[in-house]
Amino acid sequence: MRIDKFLWSIRFYKTRTIATEEIKKNRVSIGASVVKSSKEVKEGDVIKIRKNQIDYQIKVIQIPKSRIGAKLVPLHIKDVTDKEQYELLKMRKMSQDYYRNKGEGRPTKKDRRDMDDYVENDIASDFTDWDDFFGENGDESENKD
Numbered sequence: 001m002r003i004d005k006f007l008w009s010i011r012f013y014k015t016r017t018i019a020t021e022e023i024k025k026n027r028v029s030i031g032a033s034v035v036k037s038s039k040e041v042k043e044g045d046v047i048k049i050r051k052n053q054i055d056y057q058i059k060v061i062q063i064p065k066s067r068i069g070a071k072l073v074p075l076h077i078k079d080v081t082d083k084e085q086y087e088l089l090k091m092r093k094m095s096q097d098y099y100r101n102k103g104e105g106r107p108t109k110k111d112r113r114d115m116d117d118y119v120e121n122d123i124a125s126d127f128t129d130w131d132d133f134f135g136e137n138g139d140e141s142e143n144k145d
Contacts, residue, residue, distance in 0.1 A: 001063050003028065003047070004037040009067045010077055012049065012058075027051065046080065053092065054085045 001009070004019040007028070013019040019037075026034045027050040030041070041047070041060055049056045059078040068076065107115065 001041055002037060003030070003035055003039045003041050006041045006060075006063070007047075007049070009064050010058075010073050011068070011070060012051075012056075022049075022051070052089065054081075054089050056081045056085070 004016055004023055007013050007019040007022075008016040013022065022028055023035060023037045029035060029048045030039065030045050041063065043060055043062060045060045047058050047060065049058070057080045059080050060076070061078055062076045064072075064076050
């Protein structure tokens with residue numbers, strides 16, 4: 001099986017096109033050599049893949065006939081990635097600031113929606129009924145003149 005199809009079938013990449021593009025960018029290798037999309041994968045090969053700044057290594061146990069379900073992936077490959085790589089990934093995720101600090105920069109879409117909800121709730125609680133707002137005395141004062 002071609003390596004691009006193999007990486008797609010074991011769900012390492014979402015589409016075969018993405019797998020092919022990553023191979024063209026020299027992010028996939030078998031052993032020590034960089035491969036092309038047409039390279040045939042055999043049982044026992046160790047594939048090195050650079051994805052999300054992590055060097056994954058997988059060993060081919062079995063070649064699937066077509067794309068397989070996520071639960072069946074462990075039957076076809078074995079993850080032999082160094083634990084240090086996963087620790088690096090964990091550290092990168094922890095060090096990233098997913099949300100900006102208050103008062104820094106423009107409000108995000110979520111911030112704007114929260115502010116809109118706050119303003120709408122505040123106005124709705126103050127003016128629940130227009131008749132109460134204008135009052136019945138306003139109507140009587142117009143009739144007296």
